[in-house]
Amino acid sequence: ITAEKAGFDHFMLKEIHEQPKAYRDTMMGRISEDGKSITLKEIGMTAEQIRGIQKVHIVACGTAYHAGLVGKTIIEQLARIPVETDVASEYRYRNPIITEDTLVIVVSQSGETADTLAALREAKRNGARVMAITNVVGSSVAREADDVITTWAGPEIAVASTKAYTSQLIAFYLVGLYFAQTLGTRDEQYIGEVTTALLQLPEQVEALLEQAPVLKLIADSIVKHNSLFFIGRGLDFAVAQEGSLKLKEISYIHSEAYAAGELKHGTLALVEDGTPVIALVTQEELAEKTLSNIKEVKARGAHVLGVTNHSNHEEVAKSVDEVFSIPNTLALLTPALSVVPLQLLSYYASLALGHDVDKPRNLAKSVTVE
Numbered sequence: 233i234t235a236e237k238a239g240f241d242h243f244m245l246k247e248i249h250e251q252p253k254a255y256r257d258t259m260m261g262r263i264s265e266d267g268k269s270i271t272l273k274e275i276g277m278t279a280e281q282i283r284g285i286q287k288v289h290i291v292a293c294g295t296a297y298h299a300g301l302v303g304k305t306i307i308e309q310l311a312r313i314p315v316e317t318d319v320a321s322e323y324r325y326r327n328p329i330i331t332e333d334t335l336v337i338v339v340s341q342s343g344e345t346a347d348t349l350a351a352l353r354e355a356k357r358n359g360a361r362v363m364a365i366t367n368v369v370g371s372s373v374a375r376e377a378d379d380v381i382t383t384w385a386g387p388e389i390a391v392a393s394t395k396a397y398t399s400q401l402i403a404f405y406l407v408g409l410y411f412a413q414t415l416g417t418r419d420e421q422y423i424g425e426v427t428t429a430l431l432q433l434p435e436q437v438e439a440l441l442e443q444a445p446v447l448k449l450i451a452d453s454i455v456k457h458n459s460l461f462f463i464g465r466g467l468d469f470a471v472a473q474e475g476s477l478k479l480k481e482i483s484y485i486h487s488e489a490y491a492a493g494e495l496k497h498g499t500l501a502l503v504e505d506g507t508p509v510i511a512l513v514t515q516e517e518l519a520e521k522t523l524s525n526i527k528e529v530k531a532r533g534a535h536v537l538g539v540t541n542h543s544n545h546e547e548v549a550k551s552v553d554e555v556f557s558i559p560n561t562l563a564l565l566t567p568a569l570s571v572v573p574l575q576l577l578s579y580y581a582s583l584a585l586g587h588d589v590d591k592p593r594n595l596a597k598s599v600t601v602e
């Protein structure tokens with residue numbers, strides 16, 4: 233079957249627009265009618281086995297690794313189980329401490345990435361239980377894992393991953409909530425609050441997509457520079473890393489993502505007059521701290537785009553040159569919204585530079601060599 237672009241200029245743009253559907257499809261049948269509980273029939277673990285998990289290792293490559301960075305916070309916050317996230321090409325060479333009480337979660341859109349598959353096998357050899365979050369039913373990773381959570385994003389053609397990443401986030405929210413309800417770390421009311429917010433995400437993404445023209449304008453100004461920075465704290469830092477990767481992949485503009493507070497320990501030296509800095513400020517508790525980091529870069533001449541939420545809009549607008557707001561949601565869920573403007577920014581930057589958006593140079597959709 234030939235995949236169609238359905239009226240979009242590129243697969244990437246089509247896939248960005250398919251995210252509301254991907255979120256809905258990934259949640260479908262997994263949240264109870266009353267919103268107070270999560271059903272994940274795919275998880276074969278008994279309550280006792282879940283209670284026995286001492287730690288979680290999340291292992292993946294590229295964009296899936298970035299989903300795993302968010303996954304760490306989700307599982308730690310909801311289920312209070314310690315989590316480490318590793319890139320698969322490093323994991324098995326660092327002699328990780330894997331025991332029978334370790335749950336290893338591998339994340340892979342294709343389910344065929346060589347390093348991820350090797351990490352899965354290493355985990356199993358050491359007696360760990362392996363859960364896979366993958367977009368391809370019947371893929372190698374899906375076949376070899378003990379439990380498989382399928383992301384229902386549908387086929388992703390563009391090399392730069394968009395809807396697969398956000399569907400992986402949705403899968404992590406569901407797994408985190410499922411563990412929380414099993415372990416009793418969160419009560420029904422709280423789980424209900426999170427599921428209500430989750431179910432609102434698709435419409436909120438739709439609203440965000442309507443603001444694409446603003447991002448096109450910002451992208452047109454960014455492409456004049458050959459280097460830029462993404463900064464953020466907490467979950468904003470995790471999303472910053474994905475935003476930076478997306479931009480590099482398809483626009484070939486050098487960028488780095490920095491934990492905002494770490495800037496002054498070195499990278500600040502690179503900020504010059506006009507250097508674009510994209511600052512994510514969606515985490516209420518950390519906003520004040522990030523705002524002071526924004527002042528540091530502004531003082532060195534940086535041109536700052538603030539990505540925040542509606543409730544912080546006014547406050548952030550005072551400190552930045554341009555501001556883009558996402559709809560309000562729970563702090564834990566913001567990555568599922570804040571990444572969308574960054575995807576669009578990368579798309580328009582690549583377009584403005586005349587690159588092959590869907591097939592960037594030197595990159596492959598699925599890397600089956602180590």
Ligand code: G6P
Pocket residue numbers: 293294295296297339340341342343344345348391392393595596597598599
């Ligand atoms: C390649 C792709 C990336 C992807 C990574 C991991 O580098 O270009 O978009 O994130 O592989 O792929 P996987 O299929 O394991 O998620």
